Each structure stands twice: as C-alpha cells, then as structure tokens.
Amino acid sequence: MSLRQVQRIARPTTVEEAWAIRRAAPDASRFLAGGVDLVLYAPPSVTTLIDLSRLGLDGIREEGDDLVLGAMATLSQALESPLVAGSAGGFLRDVLRRVASPPQRNLATIGGAAVRGHPWSDVVTALLVLDAQLETYDGREARLSLAAAGAGEGPSPLVRAIRIPGAWRGSRAAFEKFSRAAVDVAMLNCACSALVERGTCREARVAVGGTPALARRLLDVERSLAGTKLTAVETRAAAEEAARGIEARDDLRASAAYRRRLARVGVERCLESIAGRGEETG
Amino acid sequence: MIHLTVNGKERDWDALPGDTLLDVLRREGITGVKKGCGSGDCGACTVLLGGRAVNACLVLAAKADGAEVVTIEGVSSDGALHPVQESFLEAGAVQCGYCTPGMVLSAIALLARNASPTEHEIREAISGNLCRCTGYVKQVEAIERAAARLRGER
Ligand code: FES
Ligand code: FES
Numbered sequence: 240m241s242l243r244q245v246q247r248i249a250r251p252t253t254v255e256e257a258w259a260i261r262r263a264a265p266d267a268s269r270f271l272a273g274g275v276d277l278v279l280y281a282p283p284s285v286t287t288l289i290d291l292s293r294l295g296l297d298g299i300r301e302e303g304d305d306l307v308l309g310a311m312a313t314l315s316q317a318l319e320s321p322l323v324a325g326s327a328g329g330f331l332r333d334v335l336r337r338v339a340s341p342p343q344r345n346l347a348t349i350g351g352a353a354v355r356g357h358p359w360s361d362v363v364t365a366l367l368v369l370d371a372q373l374e375t376y377d378g379r380e381a382r383l384s385l386a387a388a389g390a391g392e393g394p395s396p397l398v399r400a401i402r403i404p405g406a407w408r409g410s411r412a413a414f415e416k417f418s419r420a421a422v423d424v425a426m427l428n429c430a431c432s433a434l435v436e437r438g439t440c441r442e443a444r445v446a447v448g449g450t451p452a453l454a455r456r457l458l459d460v461e462r463s464l465a466g467t468k469l470t471a472v473e474t475r476a477a478a479e480e481a482a483r484g485i486e487a488r489d490d491l492r493a494s495a496a497y498r499r500r501l502a503r504v505g506v507e508r509c510l511e512s513i514a515g516r517g518e519e520t521g
Numbered sequence: 522m523i524h525l526t527v528n529g530k531e532r533d534w535d536a537l538p539g540d541t542l543l544d545v546l547r548r549e550g551i552t553g554v555k556k557g558c559g560s561g562d563c564g565a566c567t568v569l570l571g572g573r574a575v576n577a578c579l580v581l582a583a584k585a586d587g588a589e590v591v592t593i594e595g596v597s598s599d600g601a602l603h604p605v606q607e608s609f610l611e612a613g614a615v616q617c618g619y620c621t622p623g624m625v626l627s628a629i630a631l632l633a634r635n636a637s638p639t640e641h642e643i644r645e646a647i648s649g650n651l652c653r654c655t656g657y658v659k660q661v662e663a664i665e666r667a668a669a670r671l672r673g674e675r
Binding site for chain 1: 537538539541560561564567570573574575576578579580581583584627630645646648649650
C-alpha cells in the first residue's frame with residue numbers, strides 16, 4: 240500500500256513549528272512518527288505528513304523518580320532500555336516483547352502506540368496500569384493522564400513523551416494477553432498493578448483491553464482491591480468483578496461471553512502473579 | 522528524491538512523497554525484497570534499515586532518507602553466500618523460497634546482536650516472517666547452524 244495522495248513531507252525542527260503546520264491543516268495533515276499506521280490507514284484527505292524525527296524526542300531518561308519515554312523511541316528501543324527493564328520489575332519490557340513482531344517493533348514508536356489507540360493495543364493497557372501521563376504540546380506544554388486523553392475538539396496535541404510516575408515505577412505489575420497466534424492481535428488483554436506495603440495492597444490499577452473496545456481502567460475493581468492482602472479469595476473476587484465490569488462485545492475474534500471468561504482468567508492470573516503465587520505463562 | 526545507501530552503494534533514488542521503501546527498491550529492480558501482503562503481516566519485504574530488520578512495506582521512503590539499507594542482494598560477498606544462506610541450504614530450510622530473503626535478513630539481524638540465541642529467541646526473531654511451506658523447524662535449525670558457524674564452531 241502506498242500513500243499516493245501525499246504531496247509533501249514537512250520536516251520541522253521544533254515542536255512549535257510542527258504544531259503550527261498541524262494546526263493550519265487539521266484534515267490534510269498528520270504527524271509522522273513510526274509511520275506504520277499512516278502507511279496502512281491514512282485517510283485519503285491527508286496530503287501533508289509532518290515528520291517528527293528531528294525534534295529530539297527519542298530519548299529514554301529518568302527525571303527524579305519518574306521514567307520519561309520520548310514519544311519517538313521505538314518499541315524496540317524501549318524494550319532494550321535498562322531503565323525500562325528496571326521499572327516495575329521489568330513489566331513494560333515483558334509486555335513489549337509480546338507486541339507485534341520484531342520488525343514492526345523496530346518501526347513503531349511508543350508515542351504512536353500510546354495515542355493511536357487501536358482497540359487491541361497491548362501498550363495502552365500496560366501504560367494505563369502504570370498511571371502513564373502524556374507530555375503534550377498544542378501551543379503550550381501540558382501533562383495529561385493517558386486515561387483522560389483522546390477527548391477534546393480539533394487535532395489532538397503533539398505527544399512529546401510518555402511519563403511513568405515514580406510511585407508506579409516501583410509497583411508490582413503483570414500483564415496477560417490472549418491471542419490466536421503470537422503475532423496476532425489480542426482477543427483480550429489485561430494488566431494489573433499494585434502498590435504493596437507490608438503485605439497489604441495500598442492501591443491497585445486494573446485495565447482490560449480488546450473487549451473489543453480500547454482498554455480502560457476498572458475503577459470499581461481497583462477500589463475493591465485497595466486494603467486487601469491479595470489473598471486467593473480476594474483476587475478471585477476481583478477477577479469476577481472485572482469480568483462483570485467490562486463492556487464485552489462479539490466480533491470476529493471472540494464472543495462477548497468468551498471475552499468475559501478471558502477477563503476473569505487474565506485478571507486473576509495477573510493478580511496471582513503480583514501476589515507472588517503466579518505460574519509462569521506466555 | 523531520497524538519498525540511500527543500499528547494499529553499500531550510496532546514491533539518490535527517485536521517490537514520491539507517499540512511496541514506501543518497498544516501492545522504491547522494487548521499482549529499481551531490487552526484487553529480492555518481496556511484496557507478500559503490503560500490510561506488515563508477512564515479513565517477505567524484510568530489509569535491514571540501519572542494521573535492524575524492518576518491514577519495507579511499512580516504511581515511508583522519506584523516513585529512510587539518509588539511511589543505510591541492506592537487502593538480500595547485499596548479504597553475499599564476492600559470490601560467496603552469507604553463512605546464514607549456506608546454513609539455510611544445508612538444513613533444507615528453503616522450499617518455494619518466497620519467505621527466504623526476509624527470513625535470512627531477520628536471522629542476520631538477530632545474530633548480529635545475539636551470537637548464541639536460544640531456540641525461543643530464534644522463533645521470536647522470525648515471528649514476523651510467515652512461511653507457508655516449511656513449518657519453521659528447518660529454518661530454526663538453519664539459524665542454529667548459522668550461529669554455530671559464525672561463532673567458528675563448524
Ligand atoms: S509485504 Fe511487507 S510484511 Fe508483507
Ligand atoms: S519456503 Fe515457501 S513460504 Fe517459506
């Protein structure tokens with residue numbers, strides 16, 4: 240497939256410049272990060288691509304206790320980063336290993352994966368339970384939580400980085416994905432994380448994606464888990480609550496009923512692994 | 522127009538703004554890069570871009586401007602096959618051959634980073650290269666052989 244309609248590739252060197260081009264042509268322009276999605280799905284109205292590769296957004300660094308992933312870092316770069324490996328027990332690294340294929344991971348960027356929001360996205364599910372924030376620019380710099388992103392009018396802001404707050408970098412987290420083949424997209428995916436103090440779960444995050452809608456957090460389940468000891472009975476109850484709480488639908492990959500089962504099994508496996516009782520899977 | 526070093530030769534290549542790297546290479550006769558699906562699923566179009574395996578059908582040519590590209594045409598030297606190619610022949614890992622260029626390049630990229638991959642790591646590295654003929658067993662074996670060969674063990 241080619242983008243026959245594209246007439247121009249802009250190569251801005253500052254975020255201000257990039258945003259000005261984008262804002263001047265909301266329908267006719269798109270930001271070009273890894274390009275994977277654009278090549279496949281760019282709407283026919285798009286005639287200008289704004290290449291973000293000269294904005295210096297590809298570094299992965301620590302800022303205080305936070306982990307900051309430049310939006311243009313590829314999934315492979317993130318996967319190989321010692322800082323990523325050292326966060327939440329290597330959780331994000333282990334998730335990225337299961338995303339797409341190595342050649343695709345060498346192209347796709349973490350920023351693109353976070354904001355493109357494919358309903359089956361594993362990356363979004365994983366980032367949600369790390370309380371990830373987007374560092375954006377739309378005329379001014381802002382930080383918004385990934386969970387709240389995507390609303391609003393007009394072109395969505397330029398994403399400069401994904402920030403994982405220090406508290407959740409130190410969380411225990413686990414991920415499960417159910418797909419027909421290793422490189423296939425998920426029939427359902429889920430992730431959980433917990434801040435555990437002296438055996439008690441102080442705060443938890445639970446997200447389920449590919450329902451087949453895009454991942455979202457299950458706030459009720461998170462509340463139920465807070466204050467528990469993550470015993471087998473408690474994790475089972477939370478998993479059942481998660482299965483009831485998702486908006487499951489039928490599609491070509493799986494039925495709603497099957498998805499609810501997967502959610503129950505997946506969330507329970509994640510929580511069991513966080514509680515230190517998990518079996519190696521995947 | 523974009524500037525590329527392809528298989529060691531540096532020059533300008535004709536490219537429209539919306540062309541993929543796959544379009545550009547094949548148009549100029551570099552047809553070892555196969556177009557299986559055009560949508561990132563099959564891996565037949567795998568090339569090395571800056572030393573990393575990528576799907577050429579998913580790369581906008583403009584993004585590759587200034588980069589170094591290696592295709593299957595560029596892996597042998599002075600008529601001698603690359604050790605990975607040799608191993609594919611020895612192990613009987615080639616049937617129709619359509620997936621082979623991509624598979625070989627994925628293997629080369631893997632072995633450049635990891636001289637002693639486990640079977641799991643090999644399977645992972647070629648997980649984006651679909652083969653309709655072989656069932657992958659011989660290809661995994663071929664890559665194990667190639668690794669040993671490159672370590673100087675065979
Ligand atoms: S042609 Fe590129 S992955 Fe199939
Ligand atoms: S040898 Fe025929 S597709 Fe692999």
